[in-house]
Amino acid sequence: MADGDGGLELSDLPDDILAYILDQLKDTHAAARTSVLSRRWRNLWARIPRLFFWNRQPHDSSHVSDALAAHAASAITQLNVMSLYSATPDATASWLRVAAPLVSGELCFVNRNPETQTTMADGDGGLELSDLPDDILAYILDQLKDTRAAARTSVLSRRWRNLWARIPRLFFRNHQPHDSSHVSDALAAHAARADSAITQLTVMSLYSATPDDTASWLRVAAPLVSGELRFRNRSMVTISTLIQELIQQVVEERGVFELPCFPKATAIRLSLGFLGLSLPPSGVFSAQPALRELRLEYVQLHGECTLDDAMMPFLEELVIFRVRGLANLTVKLKSLIQMFLWEILDLVRLNAVVPGLKNLCVRLSLSRWNLPSVRIVAEAVEDFSWGTWYDPGFVELSEMPYLRMVTAPYVFPYGEHKVELNQNCQRFLRHFSRIHSLMLLVKFTPDVFVAVQKISPFSLVLLSSKLDDVWPLMEGITRLPDITVLYLHLATQGHTYGASVLHILAMCTGISKLILQIQADFEGGIPCSVNCICHQPPSQGAQNFVVRFLEEVEIKNFNGKKHELDFVKVLFKAAPELRRMRFMSTEFHVLRTFSIRTA
Amino acid sequence: MAAGKPVVMVTLVSSDGQSFQLLEEAALLSAMVRDTIQIGQGRGPAGIPIRNITGQTLSMVVVYCNKHYTAAAAADGDDAADEEKKVANKKQLREWDEQFINLEQDKLYDILVAANNLGIDGLVDLCCWRFADMMKGKSASEIRVKLGIRDDFTSEQRAQIEKDSPWVWSRTT
Numbered sequence: 124m125a126d127g128d129g130g131l132e133l134s135d136l137p138d139d140i141l142a143y144i145l146d147q148l149k150d151t152h153a154a155a156r157t158s159v160l161s162r163r164w165r166n167l168w169a170r171i172p173r174l175f176f177w178n179r180q181p182h183d184s185s186h187v188s189d190a191l192a193a194h195a196a197s198a199i200t201q202l203n204v205m206s207l208y209s210a211t212p213d214a215t216a217s218w219l220r221v222a223a224p225l226v227s228g229e230l231c232f233v234n235r236n237p238e239t240q241t242t243m244a245d246g247d248g249g250l251e252l253s254d255l256p257d258d259i260l261a262y263i264l265d266q267l268k269d270t271r272a273a274a275r276t277s278v279l280s281r282r283w284r285n286l287w288a289r290i291p292r293l294f295f296r297n298h299q300p301h302d303s304s305h306v307s308d309a310l311a312a313h314a315a316r317a318d319s320a321i322t323q324l325t326v327m328s329l330y331s332a333t334p335d336d337t338a339s340w341l342r343v344a345a346p347l348v349s350g351e352l353r354f355r356n357r358s359m360v361t362i363s364t365l366i367q368e369l370i371q372q373v374v375e376e377r378g379v380f381e382l383p384c385f386p387k388a389t390a391i392r393l394s395l396g397f398l399g400l401s402l403p404p405s406g407v408f409s410a411q412p413a414l415r416e417l418r419l420e421y422v423q424l425h426g427e428c429t430l431d432d433a434m435m436p437f438l439e440e441l442v443i444f445r446v447r448g449l450a451n452l453t454v455k456l457k458s459l460i461q462m463f464l465w466e467i468l469d470l471v472r473l474n475a476v477v478p479g480l481k482n483l484c485v486r487l488s489l490s491r492w493n494l495p496s497v498r499i500v501a502e503a504v505e506d507f508s509w510g511t512w513y514d515p516g517f518v519e520l521s522e523m524p525y526l527r528m529v530t531a532p533y534v535f536p537y538g539e540h541k542v543e544l545n546q547n548c549q550r551f552l553r554h555f556s557r558i559h560s561l562m563l564l565v566k567f568t569p570d571v572f573v574a575v576q577k578i579s580p581f582s583l584v585l586l587s588s589k590l591d592d593v594w595p596l597m598e599g600i601t602r603l604p605d606i607t608v609l610y611l612h613l614a615t616q617g618h619t620y621g622a623s624v625l626h627i628l629a630m631c632t633g634i635s636k637l638i639l640q641i642q643a644d645f646e647g648g649i650p651c652s653v654n655c656i657c658h659q660p661p662s663q664g665a666q667n668f669v670v671r672f673l674e675e676v677e678i679k680n681f682n683g684k685k686h687e688l689d690f691v692k693v694l695f696k697a698a699p700e701l702r703r704m705r706f707m708s709t710e711f712h713v714l715r716t717f718s719i720r721t722a
Numbered sequence: 723m724a725a726g727k728p729v730v731m732v733t734l735v736s737s738d739g740q741s742f743q744l745l746e747e748a749a750l751l752s753a754m755v756r757d758t759i760q761i762g763q764g765r766g767p768a769g770i771p772i773r774n775i776t777g778q779t780l781s782m783v784v785v786y787c788n789k790h791y792t793a794a795a796a797a798d799g800d801d802a803a804d805e806e807k808k809v810a811n812k813k814q815l816r817e818w819d820e821q822f823i824n825l826e827q828d829k830l831y832d833i834l835v836a837a838n839n840l841g842i843d844g845l846v847d848l849c850c851w852r853f854a855d856m857m858k859g860k861s862a863s864e865i866r867v868k869l870g871i872r873d874d875f876t877s878e879q880r881a882q883i884e885k886d887s888p889w890v891w892s893r894t895t
Contacts, residue, residue, distance in 0.1 A: 207867070259838060259850065266847070266854035274890040278862045278880050279871050308889035 138163075142170040149175045151190055169193070172200040172228075178207060187218040191225055200228035210234050257282075261289040268294045270309055288316035291350075292323040300330045306340040314347055320387070322350035327358045331396060334378035341383055349387035349413075357396030365421050368397055369445050369468060377423065384409045390416040397447060399423040410434040418442040427451035432458075443467055470495040477501045484530075486510035508562075513551040520554065529555060530562040536597045536623040537567065537656060545599025555604045562610040563627065567618045567657065595662060596626050603627070608636045615641055618657040621690030625661045628697070629668045637673060641680040658686075666693075673698040681706040732759070733769030734784065740777030741769060742784045748791035753841025774839065779832040782822075786845050789818060823852045827868075 145154040145168055154168040174194065176187045187204060202222055206215075215232075222230065264273040264287050273287040293313065295306050306326060313321065324344055328337075337356070344352065368374050379399030385391065391414060393400070400422050402408060408428065411417070414435050425448050430441065438456050442463040443449075449467050454475040461482040462475065470487055473495055477483075480501040485508070487495060494514055500521040507523065508530035532548045535541040548563075609631055613620050624639065651657060660666070676694065681687060683706075695701060730746040732755070749755045755770060764770040772780060793815045797808065823830065830852055837845035857865050866873055875883075884891050 255834070255838075259834070259846070262846070263850040263853045263857075266851040267857065268854075271890055272858065274887065275862065276857070276865065277887070277890070278875065278883050279866055280874050283871070284883070305889035308887070312887055312889070 138167065138170070142167050146171045146173060150177060151175050151194075152177070152186065155190065155193075170197065172198060174199055174202050176204045178204060178210065184210065184214040184218045188221040191218070191221045195225060198227045199225050201231070202226050202229070203231045204233070206232075206234045257286060257289065261286050265290045265292055269296065270294050270313075271305065274309065274312075285316045288313050289319070291317075291319050291321055292325075293321055294325045295327070297326060297328040297332065298330070300328070301333055301336055303328070303332065303336045303340050307343040310340070310343045310347055320349040321347050323353070324348050324351070325353040326355070328354075328356045329359045331357050331377055332398065334380035334398065337398070338380040338383075341380070345383040345385050346387075348385055349389075351390040351392070352385060352388050353392045355394045355396075356398045360396055365396065365445070369421070369447060369466065374423075374447070379423075379425070382409055385411055385414070387413050389413055390418075392416070392418040392420075393422060394418075394420040395422045397421055397423045399425065399448075401425065402428055408434050411438075412436065414438055416440040416442075418444070419446060420444040421446070423447045424449040427453070429453040429455075431455040473497045473499070475499045475501065478503060480504050482506045484508040484510075487512075509551055510564075513547055515550065515554075526555070526558060528560040528562065529558045530564070533564045533566050534597060534600055535566055536626070541597070542599040545597060549600050549602070552602075552604055557605040559606070560608040560610065561604065561606045561631075562612065564612045564614070565620075565623060565627075566614045567620070567623075568614075568616050596622060600627075600630070603631045606631055606634055608638070609634045610638045610640070612640045613642060617651045618655065619651070619686045620657075621686055621693065622657065622659060622661040624690065625666070625693060625697075628670055629661075632668055632670045633672060634670060635672045636675045636677075637670075638677045639679065641678070641682075668697060670698045672700060674700050675703045675705075676701065677705045677707070679707045730765075732764060733767070734780060735769045735771045736775055736777040736780040737773055738777050740780070742777075742780060744784055744788055745791060747795075748784075748787040751787045751790060751842050751844070753843075754839065756841075772836075772840070775836045776832070779829070779836050782829070782833055783836055783840065783842070783845065786822065786848075787842070789822075790815070790844060819848050823848050825852075827856075 141164075148154050151168070151171075151174045154171060174190070176184075176190070178184050178187065184204070184206075191199075191202075199222075202225075204218065215234075219232075260283070264276060267273050270287070270290075270293045273290060276283045277285065277287060293309065295303075295309065297303050297306065303326070310321075310324075321344075324347075326340070337354075341354075374397060377396075377398045379401035381401045382391075382393075388411065391411065400419070402424065408430055411434060415437055417430075417435070417438060417440070419442070421444070424446055428449055428451070430438070430453070432455065435456060437458050439458055440461040440463075441454065441456070441459060442461075442465075443452070444463070444465045446467050448469055450469055450471045452464075452467065452470060452473050452475075454462065454473075454477060456477055457479055459477045459480050462477060462480055463482075463484045464473070465484070465486050467473075467487055473487075475498070477500070480503060483499070483501055483504050483506070485497070485499075487497075494512060494517045496517050498519040502521050502523060503525055504523045505525050506528045507526060510530070510532050513532065529552075531551055532544075534545050534548050552561075609627075611624060611627065613624075620639075620641065628634075628637070676698075678687075678691075691704070731743050732746045732749045734742045734744070734749065734755070736742070746759070750759070755764065758764040758770050775783070793811065797811060823833075825833070830849055834846065834849035834853070837849060853869070856868055860868065863873075865871065
């Protein structure tokens, strides 16, 4: 088995040769271990007249004495003992006593020899890590993702002395809330040695950092970072705790710090665990002249915030994610390409003038209370996702002539609140008469939003309800814009989706491509039963329609269940021009593609 | 899926004369192979000679390239929007990587040198990560032993270094 081609038979060799092979191990311990191989090997190691011991333990060399005693059968022509660390006199004396009468040739004892250490490490003498160029060694240190650990290698040898400072990415994990002086010290030490700038600085504070402390290392870092700054505060805290804090009326006051100007930074990503970020009274952000990407997550802000070309002339991507305390947000940025605003709970007014924007995603909250007034002027937008309450009285959107893809708020086929929620989606869609591609997010088990008092409009209890419902299906959605490609993301949670999909298709019979993405997870929902309403066939109108131009269908996460096959059959009947169907299943991590041509 | 595309193979020849055939696209993970093919060489039956890399090492490199090419090709077929699946696939590939690179130190060293010479960034990363992993949580003398580094400092010099940068050595946890 071991030799692969089965041709080699080591045991054919005479004993002397085998002993010689063992001799070449230059390690008596390893040689002695072969005694269990077979009976023949039992005492082979003891035929070797040269003994080598590599002692790793300063206090205990008993294995040397033991081996000498066991070997005693034949004379020892050479005894080598290498002690890696400093051996104690007692331990040394003890094996020397045993060896004295046995050695008839040479005795060699090396204590604390660095060369020994090298030899020990590579075993067969092949490896010499130091042969590698400095860049690779620095790269290995980079992979530690821990600047302190990397800096500790500075005592390894002269060559390693300043290697850590060649790494342009610095990582710190801060265990102490009040003292992050090691970050400042390290930055200063790196700056003193490094010939290159810092392309990435990551600081993780496990617990809640104090504002003063945060401000102090940020000041040191500001002129040094020429790439990306990442700061994650309270990194031990789970996302669900943070979401709880997001919707609570009162949270622990964590203080505020000011973000200094980072003249060379191209990306700033702050996830603050609701540590406060202070903006000057004007609400104007500090200037970030090189910044391309700004990401604020779990931040406590106060009042208003303005981002404009004067302070961030090159900003391309803006993400504001789960932020508290921001009432007024003004964004006037010419270079901005992507804007992602997600759960900014206290928002009263949003005013965005972003002429270069291509990607826009707004999901403030689905609650109808405290609707912020929103004005967005973004005439170049191509991809627009709106996941929030839509009331034309509060929302003013500019013309978007280049729009290609629209993602609408959730629609619900079933459930007691569906009408109200579906009407929200319908109001939003009425804004568009024609779109190239539309993405509808279809949720089968509705989350029932129950407002808990008036403490906070967002203190909603989410309950997954059964699909007990009265007809008609998907009430509230009556008309879809004129579209070419329809994407349906189906959060089915195990329910049958055919009726719902056909119902939607009957409203957009002009499409040429349909893509169904069935969400894979079934967590949380109430399982589908035999009597479940989802098994009811679609209405008459949704059974007799023709999607005349439909040529291509893709179904992702298709499992081939009976109800799915039934749906496909109906689809074939309704789509005379259908040329290509792709089924993809993630179940078995295989990609199955079928091309079907209709006769 | 790729029905219309002709299958192009290239041959890599190790320093000890062993030949390895693989898909050109997989071999293109190597910047060195990329450069060779770009100047119009290496497509012939003689293949691309890879100096200083033995067959044993090269065979491992080829396994890595094939795996990563296949994974990338499969990912191409997927929908870009399916974030979850992408994350799952990435995680799977990473697991494969970590198992693949769980090697004896001398083999790891050979592969790192080979990957560096061939310009396969992902594999260089992976080897460096593995070496870094070996260093984690070890004292300086343990690292010296593990990686075969000769200590050429005097103990006074070492003490001075530790004194100079207290942020490195103080225990704050």
